[in-house]
Amino acid sequence: MTALPVLILGARSDMGLAIAHAFAAAGHPIQLAARGSAGLETARTDLALRHGVEVTLHDFDVLDRDGFDGFLGGLPNLPEVAVSVVGYMGEQAENEQDLAQAALVMRTNYEGPAGILALLANRFEARGSGTLVGVSSVAGDRGRATNYVYGSAKAGFIAFLSGLRNRLAKKGVHVVTVLPGFVNTAMTEGLDLPEKLTAEPSEVGAAVLKAVQKGRNVIYVRRIWWLVMAIIRNIPEAVFKKLKL
Amino acid sequence: MKLTGWGRFPVVETQLRAPRDVAALQAMVTGDEPVIARGNGRSYGDSAVGTHTTLDMRHFDHMLSFDAETGVLVAEAGVLLGDVIDAFLPRGWFPMVTPGTKFVTLGGAIAADVHGKNHHVDGSFGTCVDWIDLMGPDGQIRRISRDDDADLFRHTLGGMGLTGVIVRTAIRLRPVETAWINQTTLPAPDLGTAMDLFEQHAHVPYSVAWIDCMSRGAHLGRSLVMLGDHAKRADLDAKKARTPLDAGHKGALSVPFDFPGFALNRWSVRAFNELYYRVGAWKPTKALVDWDTYFYPLDAVLKWNRIYGRRGFAQFQCVLPLDTARAGLTELLEAIAEAGAGSFLAVLKRFGPQDSAFSFPMEGYTLALDFPMKPHTLPLLDLLDAIAVTHGGRFYLAKDSRMRPDTLREADSRADEFEALREARGLKDHFASAQSERLSL
Numbered sequence: 001m002t003a004l005p006v007l008i009l010g011a012r013s014d015m016g017l018a019i020a021h022a023f024a025a026a027g028h029p030i031q032l033a034a035r036g037s038a039g040l041e042t043a044r045t046d047l048a049l050r051h052g053v054e055v056t057l058h059d060f061d062v063l064d065r066d067g068f069d070g071f072l073g074g075l076p077n078l079p080e081v082a083v084s085v086v087g088y089m090g091e092q093a094e095n096e097q098d099l100a101q102a103a104l105v106m107r108t109n110y111e112g113p114a115g116i117l118a119l120l121a122n123r124f125e126a127r128g129s130g131t132l133v134g135v136s137s138v139a140g141d142r143g144r145a146t147n148y149v150y151g152s153a154k155a156g157f158i159a160f161l162s163g164l165r166n167r168l169a170k171k172g173v174h175v176v177t178v179l180p181g182f183v184n185t186a187m188t189e190g191l192d193l194p195e196k197l198t199a200e201p202s203e204v205g206a207a208v209l210k211a212v213q214k215g216r217n218v219i220y221v222r223r224i225w226w227l228v229m230a231i232i233r234n235i236p237e238a239v240f241k242k243l244k245l
Numbered sequence: 246m247k248l249t250g251w252g253r254f255p256v257v258e259t260q261l262r263a264p265r266d267v268a269a270l271q272a273m274v275t276g277d278e279p280v281i282a283r284g285n286g287r288s289y290g291d292s293a294v295g296t297h298t299t300l301d302m303r304h305f306d307h308m309l310s311f312d313a314e315t316g317v318l319v320a321e322a323g324v325l326l327g328d329v330i331d332a333f334l335p336r337g338w339f340p341m342v343t344p345g346t347k348f349v350t351l352g353g354a355i356a357a358d359v360h361g362k363n364h365h366v367d368g369s370f371g372t373c374v375d376w377i378d379l380m381g382p383d384g385q386i387r388r389i390s391r392d393d394d395a396d397l398f399r400h401t402l403g404g405m406g407l408t409g410v411i412v413r414t415a416i417r418l419r420p421v422e423t424a425w426i427n428q429t430t431l432p433a434p435d436l437g438t439a440m441d442l443f444e445q446h447a448h449v450p451y452s453v454a455w456i457d458c459m460s461r462g463a464h465l466g467r468s469l470v471m472l473g474d475h476a477k478r479a480d481l482d483a484k485k486a487r488t489p490l491d492a493g494h495k496g497a498l499s500v501p502f503d504f505p506g507f508a509l510n511r512w513s514v515r516a517f518n519e520l521y522y523r524v525g526a527w528k529p530t531k532a533l534v535d536w537d538t539y540f541y542p543l544d545a546v547l548k549w550n551r552i553y554g555r556r557g558f559a560q561f562q563c564v565l566p567l568d569t570a571r572a573g574l575t576e577l578l579e580a581i582a583e584a585g586a587g588s589f590l591a592v593l594k595r596f597g598p599q600d601s602a603f604s605f606p607m608e609g610y611t612l613a614l615d616f617p618m619k620p621h622t623l624p625l626l627d628l629l630d631a632i633a634v635t636h637g638g639r640f641y642l643a644k645d646s647r648m649r650p651d652t653l654r655e656a657d658s659r660a661d662e663f664e665a666l667r668e669a670r671g672l673k674d675h676f677a678s679a680q681s682e683r684l685s686l
Contacts, residue, residue: 046306046307049309049332050332
């Protein structure tokens with residue numbers, strides 16, 4: 001029997017492609033899903049050539065809720081693993097002033113990814129197997145002045161994944177929550193990030209593959225982030241509100 | 246930001262930009278300021294650092310097609326040689342020519358026209374390049390080859406990125422039966438013996454000598470000459486023959502911090518070299534070695550450039566023509582031993598014939614070593630330059646970080662022709678590195 005594919009939602013991103021490479025290197029066929037997926041032809045060729053696996057392209061818009069069923073129906077087969085890497089940071093200053101912009105951030109980071117994973121979860125549950133991976137963010141661990149709109153959506157996604165895991169644990173379906181810290185991607189290009197806290201996309205890919213293979217529940221890509229966030233979470237609110245973070 | 250080559254010297258202030266597609270690259274190339282493309286930063290000096298803008302080409306890292314009949318791979322310039330090996334060695338293909346690190350990009354390998362241990366048999370990297378897609382000063386990509394704009398093609402091989410930005414290329418891989426190398430190690434008590442061994446084994450595909458440049462007098466040039474060829478299936482034992490193209494994966498160590506300056510001195514290096522020679526001379530002469538250990542021993546120590554500390558190091562690599570090689574190498578080794586400044590890594594290699602427009606190799610012997618950056622280092626290197634020039638030698642720009650412009654002109658009459666081509670094609674104002682400015686290319 002040929003292995004079932006791994007579906008990457010948000011495949012245009014550096015992290016999405018890196019995760020695709022990690023799974024393809026382990027011999028999994030890949031389904032790349034993104035808006036305007038025809039533009040991923042070079043990435044498709046590259047994945048297929050390097051790893052000798054089948055790679056297919058699929059149009060997917062995380063904001064188009066009505067299109068989700070059609071998208072899933074259009075996949076050649078139900079994937080073994082589905083990974084959502086969809087995300088959009090926006091500008092905090094803009095998110096504070098422009099509610100439409102804030103809603104876009106919330107929908108892209110929470111409503112959309114949770115919705116598509118919910119539909120996949122039901123299909124996986126009916127089949128009795130599969131792994132769902134949600135890439136959220138350490139920003140969801142505690143709201144901070146500098147990015148709480150984005151962080152709140154990521155927090156919602158973390159809670160959603162946690163509940164989904166709880167619900168599906170006895171149904172043969174596993175849910176992995178991935179919390180990358182800083183990652184060196186197009187989204188963070190030009191930002192001055194601390195080297196020790198910043199992962200390469202390939203590290204995210206390797207970490208997600210390992211987490212799926214080992215059935216992990218919640219992972220920080222770089223372990224140091226567990227410590228950093230444990231400290232940040234435990235600062236008393238009375239102190240926290242006075243900090244610049 | 247501040248940027249350096251692998252040798253961490255010199256440090257250059259530059260604007261580093263990482264285009265993600267051809268349109269972005271075009272906009273940067275056609276801008277007002279000169280640019281230089283950078284691959285994975287493995288050239289030692291300042292050849293991939295711009296004094297204005299440096300183009301990080303690592304987003305151009307896609308493989309585009311592979312012909313399983315001919316072994317021709319089409320790929321973008323930012324693909325690493327190691328990626329090519331990872332993808333195609335399991336299918337029975339290996340790079341035709343590889344330098345001592347697999348962490349070079351294809352674009353970088355072309356720009357430096359790198360050589361391997363098989364130069365005397367197969368030539369430099371350029372021999373396996375079918376064509377290059379080169380972005381010119383107008384932002385247009387042209388496919389150049391031995392048939393189309395041969396002059397520009399010839400000068401792009403070894404042209405240090407100064408003829409345009411290499412975007413894509415087609416290279417030919419070689420078929421191999423296994424992932425293993427038959428290695429033979431021959432001790433040579435002095436330079437003459439080492440050179441005789443090279444001449445005797447000229448038919449063996451891979452050869453290189455590790456040379457102890459601390460030893461003097463009768464032991465001057467004491468070496469271990471290492472020969473190799475791709476093992477056949479029949480050479481493997483039953484266990485290895487089950488997966489002949491998989492030699493297993495090794496973990497890599499990483500040097501976690503900069504070594505302090507006192508860690509490397511003439512005594513520690515002498516002790517290391519003594520030990521290395523004794524162990525090498527004592528070990529069985531024939532061994533089956535996996536491809537990674539054979540070709541890339543240093544890659545197993547990631548960030549090994551940190552061994553030389555924050556001040557970095559300088560490489561010296563010259564090639565001397567056959568008729569003067571013996572006298573020239575003797576003089577070079579005497580000067581190095583005299584200064585007591587030898588390095589861990591001194592390498593001697595026999596080059597075969599090569600006719601190229603601006604690339605480094607020519608028929609003869611090449612000597613490569615590195616020196617930690619210390620006050621006496623630069624004067625010593627100037628002295629070594631002078632010795633090499635006297636003997637008709639020339640220098641490897643991928644390793645250079647400090648040569649004087651007049652030395653380059655004295656050593657290599659092709660430099661003027663290269664500069665003239667750059668002028669004539671309007672390349673000079675668009676493509677410049679710290680090195681090209683230093684050497685006024």
